[in-house]
Amino acid sequence: MKTPVFFLTSFFLAAGPCLAQWNYPATKTVDASDIYFGKTYPDPYRWLENTQDKEVEDWYKAQANFTDVLLAKIPARDTLAAEWMELDKLKAATYSSIHFENGRVFYKKTLGGENVGKIYYREGWDGAEQLLFDPTTYKPGGKTVVQSFLPSWDGEHVVLGLSAAGAEWSELRVLKISDRSLLPEKMYPSFGPHSWTADNQSFLYDSGNTTDIKSAEIELNRQTRVHRLGTAIETDRDIFSSESDPELNLAPKEIPSAAVEASFPEYLLGDAGTVQNELRLYYAPTTDLNGPTIHWKELSRLSDNLVRGIAPQGDYVYAITHAGAPKYKVVRTKLAQPDWAHAEIVV
Numbered sequence: 001m002k003t004p005v006f007f008l009t010s011f012f013l014a015a016g017p018c019l020a021q022w023n024y025p026a027t028k029t030v031d032a033s034d035i036y037f038g039k040t041y042p043d044p045y046r047w048l049e050n051t052q053d054k055e056v057e058d059w060y061k062a063q064a065n066f067t068d069v070l071l072a073k074i075p076a077r078d079t080l081a082a083e084w085m086e087l088d089k090l091k092a093a094t095y096s097s098i099h100f101e102n103g104r105v106f107y108k109k110t111l112g113g114e115n116v117g118k119i120y121y122r123e124g125w126d127g128a129e130q131l132l133f134d135p136t137t138y139k140p141g142g143k144t145v146v147q148s149f150l151p152s153w154d155g156e157h158v159v160l161g162l163s164a165a166g167a168e169w170s171e172l173r174v175l176k177i178s179d180r181s182l183l184p185e186k187m188y189p190s191f192g193p194h195s196w197t198a199d200n201q202s203f204l205y206d207s208g209n210t211t212d213i214k215s216a217e218i219e220l221n222r223q224t225r226v227h228r229l230g231t232a233i234e235t236d237r238d239i240f241s242s243e244s245d246p247e248l249n250l251a252p253k254e255i256p257s258a259a260v261e262a263s264f265p266e267y268l269l270g271d272a273g274t275v276q277n278e279l280r281l282y283y284a285p286t287t288d289l290n291g292p293t294i295h296w297k298e299l300s301r302l303s304d305n306l307v308r309g310i311a312p313q314g315d316y317v318y319a320i321t322h323a324g325a326p327k328y329k330v331v332r333t334k335l336a337q338p339d340w341a342h343a344e345i346v347v
Contacts, residue, residue, distance in 0.1 A: 094109070118146075
């Protein structure tokens with residue numbers, strides 16, 4: 001073990017003079033600080049937080065150029081990168097986000113050597129593979145990826161969540177399977193689609209009133225809206241949010257997502273989600289989508305300690321909880337009158 005340590009030490013000692021000669025881009029400091037509980041904490045680089053400032057933008061570009069120049073000097077760098085790319089092409093294809101709807105199988109497939117997965121489908125599990133959507137052709141010159149996608153229950157349409165260059169927010173587009181055409185409607189920015197409705201003519205998706213993705217408000221007061229194919233985006237209805245349902249007392253940080261499950265199409269299920277594992281859930285009849293108001297009822301509160309596995313079945317709703325069970329347990333309660341404190345233990 002002594003030789004490697006000696007080698008590394010010698011390497012860094014030898015590299016020291018070279019490192020000291022590097023002319024890093026200048027980084028100014030400012031007189032900024034915060035006081036927490038009577039103690040002052042200096043923050044001299046706070047000015048770098050304003051990414052819309054031209055001076056900050058120039059600083060990042062200078063740092064990037066400095067790095068690029070140094071990396072370009074690595075001997076045989078391009079040859080090594082080319083070899084890695086050739087090896088990458090030998091990898092087997094990877095498959096993800098597999099959906100089965102009305103006899104059709106939809107999935108994302110990424111070939112060896114590809115950075116971006118494409119959407120394919122088959123008529124049945126043994127059908128011939130057909131390319132459905134290639135995101136690299138969506139916007140010429142752009143770096144579009146399929147962040148998420150959701151086929152309708154009849155397998156005739158797919159909602160695509162498309163993002164550019166690794167962005168967190170997606171633009172939603174609807175693809176018609178029969179002719180591979182994109183419908184004209186666009187929703188942006190969105191976390192993605194939640195579900196389709198049973199008639200296959202509408203889908204629920206994440207949205208909000210703030211459209212500036214650099215705004216600190218973008219992740220607050222989110223909404224679930226419903227869109228009907230062929231209608232104007234401006235007419236989409238907010239069905240689950242602090243704005244449309246003030247009686248639910250949803251906090252700005254809670255992400256209200258509502259969906260219709262194919263196994264339980266009679267009800268909407270709403271989740272006021274945060275990073276907390278415990279679930280705050282609501283439900284309402286899907287027939288409310290045809291009326292002026294969604295009549296949400298409480299399904300579970302945080303104190304019920306439900307963490308996952310919500311599954312309605314018949315008159316019951318099942319869930320996984322850690323209440324009195326450090327290794328978790330499966331319980332169920334009546335959907336008409338949820339009472340998780342006295343829920344029946346299933347497993």
